[in-house]
Structure formats: structure tokens, C-alpha cells
Amino acid sequence: MLKLYGFSKVNAGARGHTRDLRVLWALEEMQLPFELVGMNHPALDLSTEAYRRLSPFEQIPSIDDDGLVLSESAAILIYLSKKSGRLIPDDRAGGAQVMRWCFAAMNTVELPLMSLLVLDWTADGSCGKHREFLVGWVHRALGNLERWLAGRDFVATPDFTVADILMAHVLSSGIKDERLIAPYPGLLSYRDRCLARPAWQRAFAAYCARVEAG
Ligand SMILES: N[C@@H](CCC(=O)N[C@@H](CS)C(=O)NCC(=O)O)C(=O)O
Numbered sequence: 205m206l207k208l209y210g211f212s213k214v215n216a217g218a219r220g221h222t223r224d225l226r227v228l229w230a231l232e233e234m235q236l237p238f239e240l241v242g243m244n245h246p247a248l249d250l251s252t253e254a255y256r257r258l259s260p261f262e263q264i265p266s267i268d269d270d271g272l273v274l275s276e277s278a279a280i281l282i283y284l285s286k287k288s289g290r291l292i293p294d295d296r297a298g299g300a301q302v303m304r305w306c307f308a309a310m311n312t313v314e315l316p317l318m319s320l321l322v323l324d325w326t327a328d329g330s331c332g333k334h335r336e337f338l339v340g341w342v343h344r345a346l347g348n349l350e351r352w353l354a355g356r357d358f359v360a361t362p363d364f365t366v367a368d369i370l371m372a373h374v375l376s377s378g379i380k381d382e383r384l385i386a387p388y389p390g391l392l393s394y395r396d397r398c399l400a401r402p403a404w405q406r407a408f409a410a411y412c413a414r415v416e417a418g
Contacts, residue, residue: 205239206231207268209258212242216417221377224265225411226277227284229369232403234288246418278306281366291366298361305360305367309374313349316341317378324380342384350388357397364398372398 208231210224231238243249243264250262259266259275266275269287274280282303285292292302320338323331349371353359360367375395379385385392398404 205270206236207239207241209241209243209255209264209266209268210411211245211264211415213244213246213416213418215245219415219417220408220412222264222415223277223373223377225377225407226369226373227265227267227280228407228411229373229404230281230284230291230366232407233369233401234284234290236284236288240414242414244418278310278370281369282306285366291364291369293361293363293365301360302365302367305365306370308359309367309370313345313371314374314378316345317374320384321378321380339384343387346385346388346391350390353390353394357394359394364401368398372404 208224208227210228211219211222214222243255245264249255250259250264255266256262258268258273261275263275265277265280266273267280267283269283272283274283282292285302292299316338320335320342323335323338327335349359356362358364358368359371372395375385375391376399385395
């Protein structure tokens with residue numbers, strides 16, 4: 205049985221935004237059976253030798269699929285899509301587009317958004333110039349993504365794929381200040397379209413009912 209290591213307890217600021225939600229959403233879309241192993245972050249469940257064997261950077265999510273161990277949310281989603289034959293086209297060209305947009309979500313879009321988030325968590329008000337640069341970097345990524353999505357329902361192919369799970373999650377959990385995304389109506393409707401999917405609604409409701417803040 206596929207085991208997913210996700211949070212059972214995590215700090216209140218992160219609860220509802222963590223990356224195990226990407227995997228929970230994908231599993232719900234694919235209707236794959238799994239067993240959830242709940243990890244308590246404040247109790248240091250991630251910082252053990254046993255867990256480091258699954259997740260070298262001591263992070264969530266990771267999976268153990270009958271001995272096949274993976275961490276990194278994008279790698280897990282691509283693996284699950286290939287295993288289930290869902291949310292990825294079965295031709296090489298379509299698969300390559302999905303791969304491209306998984307990398308774009310994790311690198312080109314998440315990186316500037318995370319950089320700004322981290323600065324805002326930690327800044328003491330003395331980083332004005334640095335922040336201005338990061339805000340510009342975020343707008344460059346969001347503006348180009350807005351242009352790409354014009355006339356498209358989904359980011360990689362005409363159909364919803366695992367790349368959309370990653371991109372929509374990055375565009376929701378990676379943005380704390382909605383004023384950043386407000387100038388991009390295409391991104392707002394893309395994100396709404398993805399988050400309106402019943403599989404996301406179910407996965408998110410189950411997570412909120414289960415995961416404690418601490
Ligand atoms: N690149 C990784 C990042 C995973 C990650 O940052 N996980 C966070 C939760 S969303 C975590 O486990 N943080 C706990 C920690 O680093 O101590 C992925 O996409 O899976």
C-alpha cells in the first residue's frame with residue numbers, strides 16, 4: 205500500500221498551505237488508495253534518521269510505495285501520474301510539456317514567490333531595496349505566466365494535469381498578499397478554475413479536519 209508522509213501537526217502559519225496538500229490533491233484526483241502517516245513537526249518527527257532515509261532534507265511530503273521511496277512534491281506527482289495513467293498525456297510530447305510546466309511551477313514561479321515570503325517573514329524593515337527587487341522578480345514571473353495562460357484553460361495541455369496542481373498550489377500558498385496577484389485576471393481565474401475542482405475541495409476539507417496547528 206502506498207504510504208504518504210504528511211503533517212498531523214504543523215505551525216499555525218503553515219497549516220493549510222503545506223506541500224503535502226499537492227499530493228493529497230493528486231491522490232484524490234486519481235482515486236488511488238493510500239495510507240497517511242501523520243508527522244508532528246513541532247515534536248521533531250521529521251528530524252530522525254529513519255525519516256531522513258525517506259526525505260533527505262527532513263521535509264514533507266514523501267512517499268513509500270511498497271519500497272519505492274520519493275520526496276519532492278513534483279517528483280511524487282509525476283510518479284503518481286505515470287503510475288495511474290491519469291493527469292498526464294501518454295504521448296512523449298504531451299508528457300514533456302507536463303514536465304516543463306512542473307519545473308516552471310517549482311522553479312521559475314515558486315522561487316521568486318518564496319524568496320519574497322521569506323524576506324517578509326524575517327525582514328526588520330531595513331531591506332527596502334532588496335524587497336523592491338524581489339517584487340519586480342515576482343511580477344516578471346506572474347506577468348509572463350498571465351500572457352502564457354491567455355486563451356488556455358490549463359498550463360501544460362488542453363486538459364488538467366499534475367502541472368496544474370503544482371502551479372495552482374504555488375499561486376495560492378505562495379502568495380500571502382493578494383495585491384500581488386490582483387493585476388492578473390487570467391491568473392486569478394486560472395487559480396479559481398483549478399481550486400474549484402471537487403478533488404481539491406475534498407482533499408483540503410479532510411486536511412483541515414485532521415491536521416492540528418501547533
Ligand atoms: N522542494 C520540496 C519542499 C518541501 C518543503 O518545503 N516542505 C515543508 C512543508 S511545506 C517542510 O517540510 N518544512 C519543514 C522543515 O523544513 O522543517 C517539495 O516540493 O516537496
